[in-house]
Amino acid sequence: MLHRRQLLLAASGLPLPVLAQGSEWSRIEAAARGQTVYFNAWAGSERINAYLQWAAGELAQRHGVKLEHVKITDTAEAVKRVRTEKGAGRSSDGSVDLLWINGENFLAMKREGLLYGPWSEKLPNYANVDTTGKPTTRIDFSEPVDGLEAPWGMAQLTFYADSVRVPQAPSSFFELLEWAKRNPGRFTYPKPPAFHGTTFLKQVLLETMPDRNPLYAPHVADRFEAMTAPLWSALDALHPHLWKQGRQFPASNTVMRQMLADGELAISLTFNPNEIANQIAAKTLPATVVPYQHAAGTIGNTHFLAIPFNARAKEAAQLAANFFLSPAAQARKADIKVWGDPTVLALDKLSATDRALFTAAAARGQLAKTAPTLPEPHGSWVDPIEREWARRHGQG
Secondary structure, X not given: OOOHHHHHHHHHOOOOOOOOOHHHHHHHHHHHOOOEEEEEEEOOXXXXXXXXXXXXXXHHHHHOOEEEEEEEOOHHHHHXXXXXXXXXXXXXXXXXXEEEEOOHHHHHHHHOOOEOOOOHHHOHHHHHEOOOOOHHHOEEOOEEOOOOEEEEEEEEOEEEEEOOOOOOOOOOHHHHHHHHHHOOOOOOOOOOOOHHHHHHHHHHHHHHOOOOHHHHOOOOHHHHHHHXXXXXXXXXXXXXXXXXXXXXXXXXXXXXXXXXXXXXXOEEEEOOOOHHXXXXXXXXXXXXXXXXXXXXXXXXXEEEEEOEOOOOOHHHHHHHHHHHOOHHHHHHHHOOOOOOOOOOEOHHHOOHHHHHOOOOOOOOOOOOOOOOEEEOOOHXXXXXXXXXXXHHHOOO
């Protein structure tokens, strides 16, 4: 008998994943025991690092697998390393076993044959992924995942403001522009190619262009100037009213968060809707800070785990990814006190016991109303947008 999710996929015409169950999954579990997974993941958050330490303990105890967090500041570092290893003929002894990835890095690795797979939809716990309500679990920056990475968490661009200084938050880019004119120097965005800065550029582009559809196809060079003209026009209007008159930009959203806490900024941004509640609980932001999203929608996506083509511990990497998709691991990750990273699971697919893991008391600083999710433009647009921004504004 087909699983309920398989029936839904069959009805929709989408391909049916073949789950790695029974003897095949038993083989993977047996081979994984004793392996070390070198998990290359961003290390810019103490809470995330602590979560990965917890996961490492669980994997060691449950499966005899060692999870080693290789701390990186930019995913491109690990991608470059895998690319170099391929050039050197290292086809089975790579230095990266599991990689936290999405967007343009996934696109580059997919195109260059740097990924192992397909494997992700064969994981036993993949059956609980919400592929219907959260379609970006199978689409990464408008590029089909094709089983080459496993969804790990959800994200959506979220602004936040100190309600004492901003009693009525802007509900669109155009309202933000008018607010900035009335409150010069109290908003800015991270300097691209910092992820949050580039995301802000894409948000402005989506809000200002009349037809978004071409952005969801691969970048075409001879259409770039016309397609992105609304973005540059909007930034030209905004920049004179930014912090430092748009001549300098903070290095990251972490820096911006501190600037808001210090009163230097009144509005900032994040890509995790739960970050504000997380930071209020940690007492790094005042309780008067309120998160919000633009009413017509903000950019959202899924972040993923991938296995390079030359990973040494492919079995243990799959086992680790399957553990990260378990209700226990997803619920802990979603807990604001732990991390606050939204789950990729469909809670209605879970047992009552597993659903109860996600029940948490409301916390101060949680998003009151979620806006529609705007899909990310195709990953191939990122690099040309960043290069053109640097040409126009990168002096700061």
